[in-house]
Amino acid sequence: MKKRGLSDLFFLFLVLYLLFPILATALYAFATNWNNTILPEGLTFKWLASLFQDTSFIEAFGRSVLLSGGAVILAFIFVVPAIFIIVLYFPKYEKWMQTAVVMVYAFPGVILAVGLIRTYSQLGIPMILAVLGAYVISILPYIYQGTRNSLRNVNAKQLLDVAELLGASKLQAYLKVLLPAVYPGLFAGALLSFSVLFGEFVLINLVVGSRFETVQIYLMKKLSTSGHIASAVVFLYLVLMGILTISISILTKRSRGVAKT
Amino acid sequence: MSYVMIENLHKTYGASTVLSTIDMTIEKGEFVTLLGPSGCGKSTILRIIAGLTDATSGTVNIDGIDMQNVQPKNREIGMVFQSYALFPNMTVKENVAFGLKMKKIDPREIDEKVREMLAIVHLSDKGNAYPNELSGGQQQRVALARALIVRPKVLLLDEPLSALDAQIRKKLQSDLRSIQMELGITMILVTHDQEEAMAVSDKIFVMNKGGIAQRGTPTEIYTKPESEFIANFIGHYNVFTRAELEHMVGMKLPSECAKFAIRPEAIYFEAGAKNFHMSGIAIESVMSGNVIRTVFQSGERTFSVEQLHHRGHFVEIGKAYECYVEPEDVIELT
Structure with a gap:
């Protein structure tokens, strides 16, 4: 019992350690004034409201969604079909995919940014497109793991075989059987990738610069002008990430249900 | 002409030969089993029949049609897998109806046929359940119903009962046989369980190392194993060399064979006029329900x-015991 009490205590400290900065930031986003007191002097929605009245924030939010969402959509158009084909028909090439996945982690953001600038700045390709392309590659680990695990969980090859033996064409087998069976896993991978890209700062800032203002760059600018507004941005960001995390968790549970069969 | 004819089938993957010179004939309405240890090529034969794997050479002929250029979806072959392979996003009814929908059958007719088929597999009350809400045995019944509803010319069963516990397996073996007899469908079962093969089959092909080691009815296979491999694989046969057996029975054997097999239940303790006589000391005895298996040292x-x-x-x-065996129960192995 003593051991249990001690572990509970450590767990409580850990939770407080992790939650305290988040709660403090959230509280600061709603504080009227919080300088010489332990708790805020009052609460207000004005910082949050001012964010939604600021067109540059709305535009930055839109750019972040467009860039992150665009990269995820491109990955689903080009990368996911490739993973399907490799996992289902050419599993011997999976080792190359795994190498590519590891290489994504091997390149630090700064080196990647310098590489992108040196390679693409002289070719006349807009740097935002270069960043978009780099984003597609950078989410490869999440897309690859999500897709591969989903295909393995449902025993995809066998599902396709059965569907074909029951009279379905290859296209029908994919559209009516395989995609509906693996979509929770794919969608979870997409949400995870989106949330990772939404918080990305290094590449976009170094390669494109602050003229293409995303939420992260907007946040950096606001840090020097208003701590309350910066906190409100972080609060909104955390709410969005919370929603995405809950969605991923629900979808993952649904995938597990599929895997039981 | 037989309903299913497989001639001179070969399958190689690179340098390794998976199947060599497979010849099989199966009659319409027969329940045939491919029995053999893991990796002997039995599942590969099923996949070649289904068109899911190409043979390196040889022909598969079903109902008079050469299957070489026929797509899997046009072969009219059903298949049930060990892992059920149910569509997880569909209910039991939708799973069973899938094949009929692909054939664009009238929805009312589909409903009626699905109801009938679910009744046959005793799952009438589970039509709206999803696969992950069913037990393993129930899932396998759904897989069976889904394959049977399109009335395939041949139903292939790839170790369908291996993942189930013993009691459910026995029940499903019996159900499988009665459904096959009721519908008159030709079925080919793959299993490594010799008891299962004996229980359900009209004919057994015992396979080893990519070839057919012996073929025959369950009784023929069990009572007349042709090789040491069959004798060891099919039951708890005692296999002796000529010298060992001659030493044990204390006399020269009339046959010139090098190896002999004796079924363990053909050895008993009561002497008969023409019995061979062996003595041994009981060293181990195992009771497995209705059978007691005793090992003697001689x-x-x-x-x-x-x-x-x-x-x-x-x-x-x-304790030392005297044991006896009739000469006709001493089987010569090739």
Whole structure:
């Protein structure tokens, strides 16, 4: 019992350690004034409201969604079909995919940014497109793991075989059987990738610069002008990430249900 | 002409030969089993029949049609897998109806046929359940119903009962056989369980190392194993060399064969006029329900005896016994 009490205590400290900065930031986003007191002097929605009245924030939010969402959509158009084909028909090439996945982690953001600038700045390709392309590659680990695990969980090859033996064409087998069976896993991978890209700062800032203002760059600018507004941005960001995390968790549970069969 | 004819089938993957010179004939409405250890090529034969794997050479002919250029979806073959392969996003009804929908059958007719098929597999009350809400046995019944509803010319069963516990497996074996007889469908079962093969089959092909080691009815396979491999694989046969057996029975054998097999239940303790006589010391006795299996030491060799379990253990470990076997139960192996 003593051991249990001690572990509970450590767990409580850990939770407080992790939650305290988040709660403090959230509280600061709603504080009227919080300088010489332990708790805020009052609460207000004005910082949050001012964010939604600021067109540059709305535009930055839109750019972040467009860039992150665009990269995820491109990955689903080009990368996911490739993973399907490799996992289902050419599993011997999976080792190359795994190498590519590891290489994504091997390149630090700064080196990647310098590489992108040196390679693409002289070719006349807009740097935002270069960043978009780099984003597609950078989410490869999440897309690859999500897709591969989903295909393995449902025993995809066998599902396709059965569907074909029951009279379905290859296209029908994919559209009516395989995609509906693996979509929770794919969608979870997409949400995870989106949330990772939404918080990305290094590449976009170094390669494109602050003229293409995303939420992260907007946040950096606001840090020097208003701590309350910066906190409100972080609060909104955390709410969005919370929603995405809950969605991923629900979808993952649904995938597990599929895997039981 | 037989309903299913497989001639001179070969399959190689690179340098390794998976199947060599497979010839099989199966009649319409027969329940045939491919029996063999893991990796002997039996599932590959099923996949070639289904068109899911190409043969390196050889032909598969079903109902008079050469299947070489026929797509899997046009072969009219059903298949049930060990892992059920149910569509997880569909209910039981939708799973069973899938094949009929692909054939664009009228929805009312589909409903009626699905209802009938679910009744046959005793799942009428589970139509709206999803696969992950069913037990393993129920899932396998759904897989069976889904394959049967399109009335395939041949139903292939790839170790369909291996993942189930013993009691459900026995029940499904019996159900499988009665459904096959009721519908008159030709079925080919792949299994490594010789008891299962004996229980359900009209004909058994025992496979080893990519070839057919022996073919025949269950009784023929069990009572007349042609090789040491079959004798060891099909049951608890005692296999002896000529020298070992001659030493044990204390006389020269009339046959010139090098190896012999004796079923453990063909050895008993009552002497008969023409019996061979062997003596041994009981060293181990295992009771497995209705059968008691006792191992005897005779010189350097051991042999086992199986007897029906009447009134508990009657063999005393460490005691010497006289055992007898009739000459016709000593099987010559090639």
